[in-house]
Amino acid sequence: MPELPEVERAAALIRDTALNRKITEVESFPDEIVFSGISHEEFAKDVKGRTLVDVGRYGKVFYLKLAGEGRHPVLHFGMTGSIQIKGQEPLEYVRRTKPTSWPPRFLKFILHFEGTKDVPETALAFCDARRLGRIRLCNDPLKDPPISAMGFDPLINMPALDDFSSQVLKRRCPIKALLLDQSFSAGVGNWVADEILYHSHVHPEERCNSLNSKQVAELYHWTKQVCATAVGVNADSKKFPADWLFLHRWSKGAKTKESAKAGLLLPSGEKATIKFITVGGRTSAYVVELQRLGGTSDVAEKDSDAESDLTELSATDDGVEDEPKSQSSAGKRKGVLARGGKSKKLKAR
DSSP: OOOHHHHHHHHHHHHHHHTTOBEEEEEEOOOTTTBOSSOHHHHHHHHTTOBEEEEEEETTEEEEEESSSSOEEEEEOTTTEEEEETTSOOBOSSOOSOTTOSSOSSEEEEEEEOOOSSSOOEEEEEEESSSOOEEEEESSTTTSTTGGGOOBOTTTOOOOHHHHHHHHHTOOSBHHHHHHOTTTBTTOOHHHHHHHHHHHTOOTTOBGGGOOHHHHHHHHHHHHHHHHHHHHTTTOGGGSOTTOTHHHHGGGTOSSHHHHHHOOBOTTSSBOOEEEEEETTEEEEEETTTOOGGGOSGGGGSOTTEEOSSOOOSSOSSOSOOOOSSTTSHHHHTTOOSSOSSOEEEEOO
């Protein structure tokens, strides 16, 4: 799932491509799940003919501020959502489409932006294969749900250490589950949470109210530092620091041939042992030698992919909206609109 750094990359791309340009045409495609509380026709009608004046992000949600009267698009990628600029490669968490193919598959809408004497007209597509993303219209994106229900954003309004500490220590759930809760820390998802815990030397199953002041201070520091570092390199994992867990967690320990050969190293220079456990309903990667549960070595004996015996997170990872849980069969997904039924085209006069 795209997390804070990937969503910030998407917002930055839209700013660079379409800021201060007028939406001259909208193509929208019916989807009663992804379009939340609105129809695709309503979406197209509200945004056509307006100029993009800003692109904001809060947590895993980004929004388009448009000039003139009307509501503003508020967008959430979910598991497989992505955007694509015509003529460019798609921004996807996992590549599923051919580079630069246009129009892309699984379309929800296309915004066409006017050109200038120096810049040709362009188009922006929003796609979602699994239909777990959401498209909304809000009068005030920052004051309306879903953003109004979220906790702090590590790069926008990180609380003071004392406030952060009190919010953590009053909970009894596993720390990994708390980090995933978007009503606590907006934008932190699975890989970001694991990276924070790894650098903080805290086991993902550690109960929040059992943490000491040093551990809380480390969590506070790395919550902001991991997000800032990833955003600083435009969420390009090839530029992540060599000592990040991210580079070694995929495929059970190796993302590339180079990292498979070298492995993640401990401060002592020895090779780290990466294991996996399910916490808060999500697979958690941790380093056995550095992240000890309660300061003991018992966790080192757990098998990879073991189920946590602690309380799971009750809400979804997003905390943005309860996703439909009955869509497990392929039957409903066969109805996914690849380029979605009948298109609605509106041109600005």
